[in-house]
Amino acid sequence: MKKAILAIIVLGLCFGLATSAMAQDPTGTTTVTVTVEEIEELTVPATVAITLNTVDATDPSKYATGTFKGTGENGLTYTHNSADPKKITASATYSGSTTHDITITVKVDGGEEAPEPIVSSGTGETEVLLWDNIAADSYTKDLTWSADATLAGTQASTDGYVFEVTFTTADYTAP
Numbered sequence: 652m653k654k655a656i657l658a659i660i661v662l663g664l665c666f667g668l669a670t671s672a673m674a675q676d677p678t679g680t681t682t683v684t685v686t687v688e689e690i691e692e693l694t695v696p697a698t699v700a701i702t703l704n705t706v707d708a709t710d711p712s713k714y715a716t717g718t719f720k721g722t723g724e725n726g727l728t729y730t731h732n733s734a735d736p737k738k739i740t741a742s743a744t745y746s747g748s749t750t751h752d753i754t755i756t757v758k759v760d761g762g763e764e765a766p767e768p769i770v771s772s773g774t775g776e777t778e779v780l781l782w783d784n785i786a787a788d789s790y791t792k793d794l795t796w797s798a799d800a801t802l803a804g805t806q807a808s809t810d811g812y813v814f815e816v817t818f819t820t821a822d823y824t825a826p
Contacts, residue, residue, distance in 0.1 A: 691731040693739070695818050696721050701755075701798040703805070713801050721794040727759055730789040731820070738783040738823040743775035743816045751812050752804030757781065760793035770814055773804075783823050 699721065703714035721727075731737055741757060755770040762782030769779050782792075805812070 687732070689731075689733060691733070691737075691820060692729070693818060693820055694724075694728045695794070695816075696725050699796050701796060703798060703800055706802070712803065713799065714805070717798045719796040721796070723791065726794045727792045727818070728790065729785065729792070729820070731785070732787045733822075734787070736783075736823040737785045737820050739781050739785070740778040740819050740821070741769045741781055741816055742777040742779070742819065743769040743814050745770065745773070745775055745812065745814050747810075747812055749806075749808060749812065750804075751800060751806075753798055753800045753812055755814065755816075756797045757816070758795045758797075760795070762792070769816055775814065778819070781818075784825070785823065 699719050701717040701719050703717045705715045707713040707715045727739075729739065739759065739762070743755065750773065752773045753770055754768045754772055756766055756768045758766055759782045763780055766781055767776065767779045769776050
């Protein structure tokens with residue numbers, strides 16, 4: 652009987668060891684690579700209309716400043732994910748033939764405090780800094796447009812004086 656019990660114990664141990672030897676802890680390793688491509692999107696209003704139709708109360712030889720405030724989708728939206736900060740500039744051209752002395756500025760909310768004019772006395776300027784040191788993120792900013800002119804230098808025009816303003820982004824380098 653002792654031999655039978657011993658045989659049962661030995662067989663039990665053999666099956667137990669065989670089972671534990673066959674049981675495995677399955678593992679696997681996966682390397683995941685995520686590629687992040689550059690994103691940069693800039694949207695500005697397609698058209699802006701400013702009317703100069705009253706005389707400046709302090710200087711009757713000039714029109715009162717005309718303004719347009721673009722908010723939300725009528726403003727500026729900008730998104731980028733670059734590690735380097737960015738800047739936004741504007742350049743303006745006038746393709747009409749009528750002489751004028753219009754001056755136009757555009758201010759980005761939170762941008763340059765007093766930006767230089769993008770049109771100065773009738774002449775379009777290039778690469779006027781509007782907003783700099785822009786960190787990676789998504790922004791929606793108000794745009795405030797202002798136009799000035801003199802009565803003698805800019806006569807009435809039913810066709811209007813049409814300017815094309817191009818906004819451009821570039822890497823920002825601290826001065």
